Amino acid sequence: MRTALLMVLLTAISPWVWGHKVILDVFVSGAVVEGELGFSNGEMANQQMISVYNTMGQELAQVHTDKNGFFSYTPGQKVDQVFVADLGAGHLAKATLSASELTSNMQLSSAPVAQQTEAESPRLPATQLTSEQVNMALELQKLSVEIRQMRRALKAYKEQHDWQTILGGMGYILGLVGLGYYFAARRRLQDK
Amino acid sequence: MHIVDGALTTEVLLIGAALTGLGLMQGLRSMPLEKIPATGMLAATFFVASLIHVPLGPSSVHLIMNGVAGILLGWAAVPALFVGLLLQAIFFGYGGITVLGVNACNIALPAVLVYYLIRPFIVRASVRQQFIFGAFGGGLAVAGSTLMVAASLWFSGEEFIPAAKLVLVSHIPVIFIEALLSGATLYLVAKVKPELFMGRSW
Incomplete structure (x- = not known):
């Protein structure tokens, strides 16, 4: 205990x-x-x-x-x-x-x-771009970084272990212990 | 300690699965009714202990507690550790299903070996000596597992010495931590529930 x-x-x-x-x-x-x-x-x-x-x-x-x-x-x-x-x-x-x-x-x-x-x-050839296009490219770059961070957070969230999962595992072990008891008891009764 | 799917050759996977199958048969066939709660308890301990990773340098290590399982359960440690590994593979993706036999073999066989080596001394030891034997058994089981992991990798094509060095070196702190925890656990068991040491477990 x-x-x-x-x-x-x-x-x-x-x-x-x-x-x-x-x-x-x-x-x-x-x-x-x-x-x-x-x-x-x-x-x-x-x-x-x-x-x-x-x-x-x-x-x-x-x-x-x-x-x-x-x-x-x-x-x-x-x-x-x-x-x-x-x-x-x-x-x-x-x-x-x-x-x-x-x-x-x-x-x-x-x-x-x-x-x-x-x-x-990948870098764009800046000389051929207007300032609006450069701003857009910068915005896209920022968006790309944000999406990458979100992907990382999502992946980490998927991989995290919560209490429910751990307790679920314990529950399975408890169930198997019960099953083991059943078979062991049946074997003992057969031996008598 | 968990080898993942795809790292080993089919031959090694089959040998591991066969050895684990035999161990499971032996463990289940000879598990007495009285040992079932302890088996479940130690399966749960292994299941949780392996999830606790301690950051260590660039990597991390986790507890195994197979020494305690081996000393207290004998062959019944095989089903206990197998169930823990199976649930870890299904719930958390540690190791994998195809490599489950090898992982179980690597962790459970040293536990059974420790049972045969340490158990005869433990049953005759005083409460304080239990700590020393428990610590020795706990450390030995982890060291055995690291060697078996290295051997599994070796049979799958990796160089044995570098693989063994890598696995063993990264587990040296675990061997010491595990030895201390195993010693403390067996000391506690000897104090509060000495009947766990009584009789043969197989």
Whole structure:
């Protein structure tokens, strides 16, 4: 009973040590595919290599995350893209982007060519733009950052463990204990 | 400690699943009625303990408590730890379903080994000695699990020594924390519920 109490207390007073796992998220952003590699507690994985494969397992490209765990990639082929981040010691994160999600804005060819891009937004040639267009581009950039933050928050929300889930797990264990009792009691009765 | 889906070869997955299947059969067949509440309690402890990750440098580590489960339950630790891992995989996405057999094997087999190594001393030990044996068993079980994780990765193609170093080094603090917690838990059990040590658990 005291052990149980200790475990419950330990769990209750330690919200800062809730478990987390490696999360790889990819999404289409205009003409490129952007993604983030991090942990469900909000920490980002910096300078990690991510390999991009097609569904046949052929490597299409390798990209690296920046210090914020962010990466950008320009696909060369309209095929399903499988992003794999191997952080070593069995820590593997995988995310798939289906070919149907790749937009017509992308310069997709039939040849299996892929380009790695820098982890920053594509720059527009400022000299050819009016001030209105520049403002619009800046607004779009801000919007893009806000959407990225929302995606990150949404992902973290999905991954968080709430008490209901943990208590649900306990409930399953309790149910299995009951089932175990039933079978053990039946076995004992048969033995008599 | 949880290896995720896709990190291991099919052969390793099948061997892990087969060993876990045998362990489950042995654990369920020989689980006495009196041990069922303790089995459920330790499954719940493992389920919660593994969710508590302590940030450590660039990574984080979590408690396992397989040593305590092994010492108190013997073979019944296999179903207890298996259920904990299954629920973690389903609810939280830790590990995975295809790799469940290997993960269960990596965590439960050292627990059973600790049972055979430590249990004979624990049943004869004084209350204070329980702490020392419990701490030793707790630390040993985690060390065994780290080696088994490294071996699983090795059989799947990774270099054993770097993999073992990486897993073992990141778990050195866990080994010490786990040893202390296991010692304290068994000390408490010896004080308040010594009948848990009575009789064979298998």
